[in-house]
Amino acid sequence: MTQHSAPSQQSTWALYAPFVPVLLVFLGSLVFALAKSSALERDMRIAVTQNMLWVVSQTQMELMALTLATSPSDRDAGRITQRFDLTLSRLNLLQQGPQARYLEDLGHLETVQGMTAALLALDPQENGNRPELYADLFRLSESLHPEVNRIANDVMTTDWDKAAARLDAYRGTQRLIILAVAFAFLVALAISWIVLRNQRKLHLSELRHLRASSLLEQERDISSMYRDFAALVSHQLRTPLSLIDSAMHRLARKGDDVTAKDVTERRVIIGDAIGRLTRLVDTVLLLAKLDNDQLEARFSPIAMNAVAQGIVDEAQARHPQRVLRLSSTDGPLMARGDLHLAGHIIDNLVSNAIRYSDADTPVELHVFAQGFEVACAVTDLGQGVAPCDQPHLFNRYYRGHAQKAGDGTGLGLALAQELARFQGGRISFETWPGKGSVFTLWLPVARQAEQVAS
Amino acid sequence: MPTLRSGFFCLALLSAPIAVAADQPILTLTGAVQDAPLTLSRDDLLELPQHDLVTSTTVTDGTPHFEGFLIRDLLAAHQAEGEVVVARALNDYQMEIPLSDFEEFDVIGALSMDGAPLSPRDKGPIWIVYPRDDHRELQDIRYDTRWVWQLVSLHVQ
Numbered sequence: 200m201t202q203h204s205a206p207s208q209q210s211t212w213a214l215y216a217p218f219v220p221v222l223l224v225f226l227g228s229l230v231f232a233l234a235k236s237s238a239l240e241r242d243m244r245i246a247v248t249q250n251m252l253w254v255v256s257q258t259q260m261e262l263m264a265l266t267l268a269t270s271p272s273d274r275d276a277g278r279i280t281q282r283f284d285l286t287l288s289r290l291n292l293l294q295q296g297p298q299a300r301y302l303e304d305l306g307h308l309e310t311v312q313g314m315t316a317a318l319l320a321l322d323p324q325e326n327g328n329r330p331e332l333y334a335d336l337f338r339l340s341e342s343l344h345p346e347v348n349r350i351a352n353d354v355m356t357t358d359w360d361k362a363a364a365r366l367d368a369y370r371g372t373q374r375l376i377i378l379a380v381a382f383a384f385l386v387a388l389a390i391s392w393i394v395l396r397n398q399r400k401l402h403l404s405e406l407r408h409l410r411a412s413s414l415l416e417q418e419r420d421i422s423s424m425y426r427d428f429a430a431l432v433s434h435q436l437r438t439p440l441s442l443i444d445s446a447m448h449r450l451a452r453k454g455d456d457v458t459a460k461d462v463t464e465r466r467v468i469i470g471d472a473i474g475r476l477t478r479l480v481d482t483v484l485l486l487a488k489l490d491n492d493q494l495e496a497r498f499s500p501i502a503m504n505a506v507a508q509g510i511v512d513e514a515q516a517r518h519p520q521r522v523l524r525l526s527s528t529d530g531p532l533m534a535r536g537d538l539h540l541a542g543h544i545i546d547n548l549v550s551n552a553i554r555y556s557d558a559d560t561p562v563e564l565h566v567f568a569q570g571f572e573v574a575c576a577v578t579d580l581g582q583g584v585a586p587c588d589q590p591h592l593f594n595r596y597y598r599g600h601a602q603k604a605g606d607g608t609g610l611g612l613a614l615a616q617e618l619a620r621f622q623g624g625r626i627s628f629e630t631w632p633g634k635g636s637v638f639t640l641w642l643p644v645a646r647q648a649e650q651v652a653s
Numbered sequence: 654m655p656t657l658r659s660g661f662f663c664l665a666l667l668s669a670p671i672a673v674a675a676d677q678p679i680l681t682l683t684g685a686v687q688d689a690p691l692t693l694s695r696d697d698l699l700e701l702p703q704h705d706l707v708t709s710t711t712v713t714d715g716t717p718h719f720e721g722f723l724i725r726d727l728l729a730a731h732q733a734e735g736e737v738v739v740a741r742a743l744n745d746y747q748m749e750i751p752l753s754d755f756e757e758f759d760v761i762g763a764l765s766m767d768g769a770p771l772s773p774r775d776k777g778p779i780w781i782v783y784p785r786d787d788h789r790e791l792q793d794i795r796y797d798t799r800w801v802w803q804l805v806s807l808h809v810q
Contacts, residue, residue: 254712257744260744261744281743281773284743284772284773284774285743285744285773285803287774288772288773288774288775288776288803291774291775292712292775292776295712295713295714296710296712296713296714297711297712297714298712
């Protein structure tokens with residue numbers, strides 16, 4: 200029964216297949232954002248250590264200090280040496296590593312090299328501390344100021360350009376990161392949607408599966424019901440038929456010796472058997488019509504007490520030894536229903552009362568009106584209905600636990616209830632185990648106009 | 654003429670003979686140190702245990718080879734007590750350095766780079782050098798500013 204089995208491994212995969220690329224896209228965009236922001240972080244770390252402008256301004260300042268130290272008014276050998284060294288150290292710094300590359304890009308590296316060479320040509324430590332040398336140094340350092348200023352200007356402009364370009368790049372990267380994260384968010388939404396949809400699908404397929412198995416169960420129930428039904432009906436048919444058969448055999452054996460008494464005895468037995476057969480066929484036919492929506496009824500005002508009287512008379516004829524009593528209240532007891540169906544129901548209730556009570560106890564019928572209903576209550580002094588049987592009393596094929604095997608079809612009360620409902624009425628019951636029961640048929644009261652018309 | 658690297662450009666070539674005489678005072682210790690203030694010559698500093706340190710810097714290419722003394726050895730030798738050292742350079746550049754730096758990292762006062770004594774015409778006579786390549790946290794502008802070159806005095810407080 201593979202069509203009813205749970206969703207296979209394969210179909211589960213099919214449910215989550217779209218999930219895989221979407222998940223990859225989600226992770227991909229997150230990884231992209233991560234890589235971009237990591238690159239940004241690295242770039243900022245490098246950028247912040249480049250401080251060319253500071254180096255150039257230091258050079259400018261030291262050159263200024265050297266100019267001051269060598270000015271004619273204020274010359275001190277020690278100070279001039281120190282300023283000379285410091286100026287050289289700054290120029291030297293400008294010609295190292297990243298600074299040298301920076302200046303090369305600007306086309307100023309040769310200028311700085313030339314400045315250094317020019318200064319070194321006037322090195323006081325090489326050429327002795329002479330006032331003429333100081334005067335030459337003073338003029339040289341003064342003449343270098345404009346060049347250093349130009350370098351400083353270019354560096355500043357370049358730094359700003361670079362900073363602006365870097366900010367642009369940062370902004371671009373930031374935008375990319377925001378886009379990537381937003382995209383990842385959308386993808387996450389898509390994933391959630393897929394997961395939810397798949398869960399719903401799984402849920403639905405589980406439901407379908409459950410429904411399918413419950414349908415199967417129902418089918419099994421129905422088929423077992425038909426089996427039960429066939430078994431019951433054949434039993435119920437065979438019993439009266441064999442009664443008739445044996446009665447006819449006895450008569451046949453006696454041949455010409457048959458007396459009028461013999462015939463009367465057999466006639467009663469056969470009549471009773473035929474009555475049972477007729478009622479069984481009637482019940483089965485009614486059930487079949489009811490199940491196939493083919494039950495035709497002629498609704499009209501019916502006198503409930505008259506119907507009950509008819510049933511009591513018939514039952515009395517079948518059971519001459521039993522005490523059957525019918526009483527009814529005064530006033531109109533007209534119900535609206537089908538005469539034949541109502542009779543069938545009351546007959547069923549009376550038959551049950553007779554069957555399930557001792558032969559020496561009476562069965563009483565009482566017809567009365569209450570509210571908008573007309574009722575026929577059938578009371579017996581039998582064993583009552585056991586509590587465990589009460590909830591199932593009107594189920595088809597249900598037979599009480601105390602019943603002897605083969606006794607009753609389990610259809611009678613179920614059919615009676617269904618027929619009562621078919622006519623807009625119902626059957627209710629009260630029971631006192633060990634003491635007796637009251638089963639009551641309720642039918643809607645006939646409208647005044649109809650009563651007058653009839 | 655000592656051996657020199659080409660990377661120094663012409664200036665470095667010519668600055669080499671300008672190295673300060675070994676017995677001249679090049680570093681002044683002040684503040685919370687024994688017998689403050691005291692001055693130290695290159696010879697004094699070379700008497701401390703010498704350490705090698707190969708590291709990249711923010712202002713040079715490659716990984717120069719530095720030689721010098723551990724700052725914590727110098728401070729210990731003079732019973733320095735305090736929280737910070739104010740390092741001052743030839744051009745009056747001044748930087749406060751927490752003493753914990755010298756405990757946590759092998760920070761040296763470099764006296765030579767790639768075998769040549771540091772000159773005052775370059776980063777000499779002393780350059781405070783951090784083991785930048787060995788510790789990622791030192792690769793940060795806040796530590797870069799503590800690399801005081803042309804160091805002339807340390808004030809402990």
